[in-house]
Structures are given as structure tokens and as C-alpha cells.
Amino acid sequence: MNPDLEKLLDLQDKDLTLLDVDQRLDQVLAEEQALDEAVRSAEASIGVAQRSVAESIRRRIEVEGRVETYRKLQEGRRKRIEVSRPGKDTAGLMAELDLSRQVLAREESDWFRAQEAVQAQETRVAEAETAVEALKAEQVAPREALAARRAELEAERAVALAARDASAAAVAKPLRSRYERLRGSRAPRAVVALAGDACGACYTAVPMNRRAQMRMSGVVDACEGCGVMLYFVDAS
Numbered sequence: 540m541n542p543d544l545e546k547l548l549d550l551q552d553k554d555l556t557l558l559d560v561d562q563r564l565d566q567v568l569a570e571e572q573a574l575d576e577a578v579r580s581a582e583a584s585i586g587v588a589q590r591s592v593a594e595s596i597r598r599r600i601e602v603e604g605r606v607e608t609y610r611k612l613q614e615g616r617r618k619r620i621e622v623s624r625p626g627k628d629t630a631g632l633m634a635e636l637d638l639s640r641q642v643l644a645r646e647e648s649d650w651f652r653a654q655e656a657v658q659a660q661e662t663r664v665a666e667a668e669t670a671v672e673a674l675k676a677e678q679v680a681p682r683e684a685l686a687a688r689r690a691e692l693e694a695e696r697a698v699a700l701a702a703r704d705a706s707a708a709a710v711a712k713p714l715r716s717r718y719e720r721l722r723g724s725r726a727p728r729a730v731v732a733l734a735g736d737a738c739g740a741c742y743t744a745v746p747m748n749r750r751a752q753m754r755m756s757g758v759v760d761a762c763e764g765c766g767v768m769l770y771f772v773d774a775s
């Protein structure tokens with residue numbers, strides 16, 4: 540085999556190894572992100588529950604204000620009944636007092652409902668907080684495993700990268716830049732063997748004279764269909 544081609548194929552092998560490490564590393568990073576995302580979403584539900592508590596407290600205070608106002612009005616009516624002369628005035632005031640007693644009772648039951656809502660929502664906040672803590676505890680072991688895996692892969696990547704750089708340095712500059720350009724814009728495999736009379740990547744037919752040249756000189760030639768660097772490999 541042509542030594543230039545041999546070096547180029549060696550570089551491509553090293554690059555494919557590096558790519559494989561990168562893909563496994565990406566997978567680990569994605570798994571770590573999924574764990575982070577799960578915590579964020581659980582924490583968000585604490586926020587939602589907290590906002591409901593605040594809203595219910597605001598409603599309860601509103602009702603408290605109304606209850607207070609009605610109580611004062613009732614108080615005023617009682618005092619007026621005390622000082623009024625028996626007769627028509629008193630009867631009217633008594634009727635008013637009865638009516639507003641019902642209103643007050645309704646407001647008070649509203650207050651109880653608001654108070655119950657506050658308590659129920661505070662329970663939900665506590666539950667959401669417990670859920671976040673439980674989730675974080677559950678994630679401790681998987682996170683440790685992922686961190687260990689990531690450290691391994693980072694070390695593996697450093698080795699693969701050094702090997703790749705060493706191989707790249709051995710490839711003649713023009714060939715190497717052609718290869719780098721192709722790899723940048725295309726599939727990871729930039730150097731492809733002929734498949735019979737066609738390109739091994741896109742299966743565009745390659746004219747016989749060019750195939751013969753590749754076979755005899757061992758040089759690489761660009762595919763007219765997809766642009767990859769083609770080379771001849773003896774099938775026997």
C-alpha cells in the first residue's frame with residue numbers, strides 16, 4: 540500500500556476512535572443533565588406550591604378584613620339597640636342584626652375554608668420538599684457512577700487525542716488538509732475504499748481509467764458523487 544495512504548488511513552482510524560470516545564462521553568453528559576433536569580423540575584413544583592400558599596394567605600387576610608368590618612358593624616348595631624327606645628326602631632335594628640349575623644357567619648366559614656386551603660397547600664410544599672430531598676438522595680449513587688465513568692472517558696479521550704495528533708503529524712500536509720476539510724463538512728469517514736467499480740460511500744460509478752490509476756499508483760482520488768477520498772483496495 541502507498542505509504543501516504545497508509546498514514547492517512549491510520550489517522551482516520553484514530554479519528555474514529557476519538558469520535559467513539561466523544562460519543563460515549565456525550566452520553567454520560569446527557570445522563571448527568573437528565574439528573575439535573577429532574578431535580579430542577581422537582582424544585583419547580585416547590586415554587587408552584589409556595590405561590591399557592593402565598594395566594595391562599597392573601598385570600599385569608601382579605602376575608603379577615605371583611606370579618607373584622609362586619610364585627611364592628613354588628614357591635615355598632617348592638618349599641619344602638621341598647622340605647623334605642625323599644626318599638627319600631629328596635630324591631631328594625633333587630634332584623635338588621637339577624638341579617639348581618641348570617642352574613643358574618645358566611646364570612647367566617649369562608650375564613651375557615653381559606654385557612655384549610657393554606658394548611659393543605661403548606662402540606663403540599665412540605666411534600667414537594669421531601670420529594671426533592673428523596674430525589675437527591677436517590678441520585679447520589681447514579682451520580683457517583685457517572686462521575687467515575689466520565690473521569691475514565693476523559694482519560695481515554697486524552698490518550699485517543701494524543702494518538703490522533705501523532706498520526707496527523709505523520710500525514711503530508713496537503714493530503715491532511717484535504718482530509719480535515721472533508722471530515723469537517725461530511726460524514727466522519729472521509730477516506731473510503733472503492734466498492735468494485737463504484738464509490739464505497741455513495742456508490743457513484745468511477746470510470747475505469749481512474750480506478751486503474753488508483754490501483755497502480757495507490758493514490759487517493761476524489762469521488763465525483765460525494766467528494767470522499769477514494770482508494771483502491773485489493774479484494775483478493
Ligand SMILES: [Zn+2]
Pocket residue numbers: 738739740741742743762763764765766767
Ligand atoms: Zn462517493
